[in-house]
Amino acid sequence: MALMGQSRWCDLIQDINRGDFTEIEVLLEELDTRLWPMLADHLFNYCDEVDPSALLSWASNRTIIGERVFAEHIIKRLKFGDRVICFHRRFMDPFYARTTSSLELYSAADSTHREQIVCSIMDQFLSDFVENIDYCPVQIASHPNFVVQPVDDVLDDPLIRIILNITVPLMKDPNGADISDVTIEEEATIIMKDCAGVLEDMCAQKKRKRSQQVSQLYDKWSGKLNQEMRDTLNPESVATALRILQAQVKPNEKHVKREEIKFLKYLERIPGHTVQSSPSRKSSALRDSKRSILLKSLSGEVDKSQALIDKIHQTRWKATKVSDRVTLYSSSLTGMSARMDVTLDSEDVISILRSLFNVPLLFAHWDFTDLDTSDTHRRTRFRRNFPFPFSPRECCVYTRIEMLREGEGVLLIDDDEATPPLDGYVRASAYLGGAHVQRQEGSSLVRFLLHCDLGGSVPQWVMNMQTKETFKLFTELASKLAEMK
Structure with a gap:
């Protein structure tokens, strides 16, 4: 594998800022696939501070099998991104508040009335979800020419991915991300898990037997959910979605610089890609040494690996x-x-x-x-x-x-x-x-x-x-x- 200087990584950062991921594609061919998850971590963390839309668009358009595997690593990290948190905060905060306020009533109810309480909470939750779906950044992770079959009695695949990969985990574990300012009673997580079960049931596409109450909820919202998501995935809506995505979280220059430094330090340590010093390259080595010191001073932290x-x-x-x-x-x-x-x-x-x-x-x-x-x-x-x-x-x-x-x-x-x-x-x-x-x-x-x-x-x-x-x-x-x- 060819040796590469640090200038390559600085150029790569500039390419990423322009939305050009050609060098990433080259790097994927050179790297052991076992190192891909770590690269995906650093790449997404940096782009999430700058603007993840270009990265997500690139990831969604991968057709080569290997690149698609790496793209999945990127998409999975989306649920930890600031934009997804902003999107979910719109309807998760009210959801957490409703489950907490329903705790006393739920604790005293029998199984039938508990299901009524859960369905009532979920009815309002799905209403909020539909109302805010335009702000969903996940449509950027889908191909702009994505076509769905208009079948209203099942949830479409994009919805299932959002619900099962992001929404349900946040319901089951409200402390899993910094998503809410609402004080959540530990006992309320029981209601939240029941609510998450309703969503999982909706994604099962009629493979489970549903109670009458859950079936009514499903019949009421499945068509509306599908239609709203199809409208969002319409190619004409992508430009608007991109603007919403970019506006949700403004770049913080300090955070951008911090992630850039972390990304550069990671790239410089990729196995087989480190710069080897030699007598004929003393000046280059000196510049590299000074740059390393600068990186440490900018990041405000020591090299913890060496420590x-x-x-x-x-x-x-x-x-x-x-x-x-x-x-x-x-x-x-x-x-x-x-x-x-x-x-x-x-x-x-x-x-x-x-x-x-x-x-x-x-x-x-x-x-x-x-x-x-x-x-x-x-x-x-x-x-x-x-x-x-x-x-x-x-x-x-x-x-x-x-x-x-x-x-x-x-x-x-x-x-x-x-x-x-x-x-x-x-x-x-x-x-x-x-x-x-x-x-x-x-x-x-x-x-x-x-x-x-x-x-x-x-x-x-x-x-x-x-x-x-x-x-x-x-x-x-x-x-x-x-x-x-």
Whole structure:
């Protein structure tokens, strides 16, 4: 694979700003398909800050099978975008308010009357949905020449995609995105899940038996929903839809610059695409070094990947248990800290990182809820009650995967300070942690560390208890990872 300089990536950014994704198509041919989800993350995050309409139009028009697979990664990320949140906020806020206000009545009702309450809520919800469908950005993800068959007794495919991929998840998990200012009672999520079931039932296209009340709701709204979506997907409406899409969220220059820096840093680290320094290129290397420093100063953050690697290799770590392939370490770091080194037979670094990514690793035996997730990013809230007289603890963390080069990558776990703490809980802090995975001859070395502070006044024996639980988690994790080939 040819070596490419940083100028290529700067040119690529400029091309994207012009709506030209030719260089992305070239990059897709060069990249391992396992790296596509990460590229999709960075590409969409940048375009979402600038204007995602060109990217979504490009994605919707892919005809080559490989490019269509990548396009699906882009479309999936749309539900985390600012425009989709703005669209759903129009009818989800009233929906959340109605379910919360109906909680007392719902709790006292029998099953028949509960269904009546749910259908009443959904009747108003569907009315709001139809009223605001012109603001839906998802029509940009459909081909402008999309043709639908006029069959009013089933929901059309574009509607099903919107409802099942975006609306239903937001109903089932109202905390899954920063979408509402309404205070949502936890008990109200039961009603929301029932409402989500009605939508799922509507998308089943008469494959399920419906009650009379749900059937009446379906008959009332299916035709209207289909007609409104067809009008929205009409090629003559696309230009208007684009203007609405662009007007919903104005670009924030600071956010645009932040995402541009992140995107550039990612591109510069793509395996096989890094710039190699040589004596004949000292001036170029010097410029690259200065540019790297500039990027760090602009982003206001250090290179956390390198910081994690440095932290793993600190001399404070002392081996406490050594076996054939696993070594456990403790340290004198503030708070609770634990580390594990394990050698695996697998050479598939990306699969190892994904296996680690899919496990809620920070706190052993804590309850957890994913606030939002993608293929390479995860924001999670952990909660746990402690023995009297200690207050319950909670912590929010941000986990992400970064490939450093071919055969080497990191899983970064860091504190998510932006998420507000829960009432009645003491906020615990997550210090920089995660895993460094390096491919070796016929195996991979995984170095993993966790480091946190439980917050408040916690005696050392409680910290030690948490450390022991973490070591047990490490041992179980090592056994699962050892099964990878």
